[in-house]
């Protein structure tokens with residue numbers, strides 16, 4: 123039995139290895155591209171949804187922001203609430219139907235569908251991520267004069283990104299697997315290869331076995347890399363104390379014009395002999 | 399005549415129907431170290447937050463060097479950069495190192511060049527004794543150290559006034575001293591203009607030159623610490639001090 127399976131697999135591999143590898147490559151490219159674009163969409167929507175407005179803001183700004191929030195809500199609900207396989211069909215056949223344009227490249231439409239789908243999930247993750255940042259972070263930034271965009275860009279979004287890394291990883295792994303539904307519009311991913319090959323040579327189980335292993339390798343590798351990335355984003359777990367002498371050299375050239383003495387007066391008494 | 403940095407006129411603040419601040423009036427002059435004391439819920443934090451425009455006033459005005467800062471025409475960012483704030487809960491930026499915490503405001507708000515911002519940050523971190531920790535992240539240092547970094551971050555903006563909202567209340571007792579020492583040195587050596595909400599009566603007594611006692615959204619009594627702590631005019635002040643000094 124086992125021997126049979128292995129001989130079947132090596133038979134398939136000898137004949138179709140490039141086809142399988144191309145399928146894996148296509149799956150990877152689609153999943154990575156769509157996850158990245160989906161993240162951009164998600165961050166964009168998440169940021170737009172969390173722009174604060176108060177009673178003192180002007181009416182146009184308030185209406186615009188309300189409208190934006192509603193539109194994003196609709197987008198999220200529609201694309202989270204329907205199967206991606208249907209969305210693919212819907213967009214692929216809908217475009218020529220309504221606008222008379224059809225997609226010449228199956229890649230374009232596949233990337234669009236998966237990205238939009240990922241974006242809908244990411245929009246919620248990012249919104250939640252931003253809302254879970256301690257309000258003190260916003261206040262600390264405001265108190266030193268940073269405006270909303272500076273606060274978001276330098277303080278809030280980096281922390282949000284770190285916090286939602288697990289969700290980004292999740293989405294990526296889901297995409298590796300779920301891009302397989304794009305076969306419906308003719309995208310030749312890893313799973314489409316299985317359908318084609320096994321249909322040609324009637325080796326359904328050996329091919330499925332290879333597919334299982336292949337997908338697992340892809341997702342395990344992703345998990346591993348994501349963990350490493352998370353660790354990296356979390357920063358060093360320890361820090362080194364810096365020698366005061368080096369700092370005296372570095373900061374000693376800063377001339378604060380005020381009447382206050384140098385902060386190094388105590389540390390370095392003979393370096394500055396003025397006393398009080 | 400001394401130079402008025404801040405003038406608060408008829409400031410009031412209501413949340414819904416709750417009047418938290420009622421007709422607050424006072425002036426801060428250059429070099430003043432004013433402590434604000436009063437029981438919890440009397441509106442001390444709200445007052446500081448209004449002064450730093452973290453809350454919008456319901457009525458009244460705040461003049462900074464004679465200019466109203468509450469108007470819509472005023473850009474709050476440039477004003478906030480000149481009025482530093484130190485929070486009870488530190489609010490250091492968790493994604494940045496100690497050094498970067500003290501540089502980011504200079505670079506992004508004051509548009510200071512990176513090298514210069516670094517020098518300034520080091521200067522003020524040394525002032526609070528935190529220079530050796532420049533590479534640490536906020537979650538890697540103690541509460542007292544965090545608060546000293548927060549003070550350095552505010553100082554690095556070279557503000558004209560520093561607001562402190564119970565800077566030692568979230569600290570373990572053994573760390574209170576290190577933060578008070580830094581504040582004391584700022585007041586006495588650097589003549590920093592400071593507005594300090596605190597329950598540390600010894601600080602109010604020894605360091606500040608003026609004490610405001612607040613109750614129920616009003617400044618009930620105001621005067622030099624010798625007067626407030628030894629012979630207050632107001633019965634409410636007397637009762638409050640008796641309660642707090644007895645512990």
Ligand SMILES: Nc1ncnc2c1ncn2[C@@H]1O[C@H](COP(=O)(O)OP(=O)(O)O)[C@@H](O)[C@H]1O
Pocket residue numbers: 413416418436437438439440441442443444445
């Ligand atoms: N954002 C807010 N919304 C509603 N009520 C608030 C808000 N902030 C403060 N308050 C109320 O204002 C009062 C004064 O609060 P606060 O200024 O924090 O007092 P203190 O700092 O003197 O303890 C409290 O009763 C508090 O519940």
Ligand SMILES: [Mg+2]
Pocket residue numbers: 442443444564
């Ligand atoms: Mg308070």
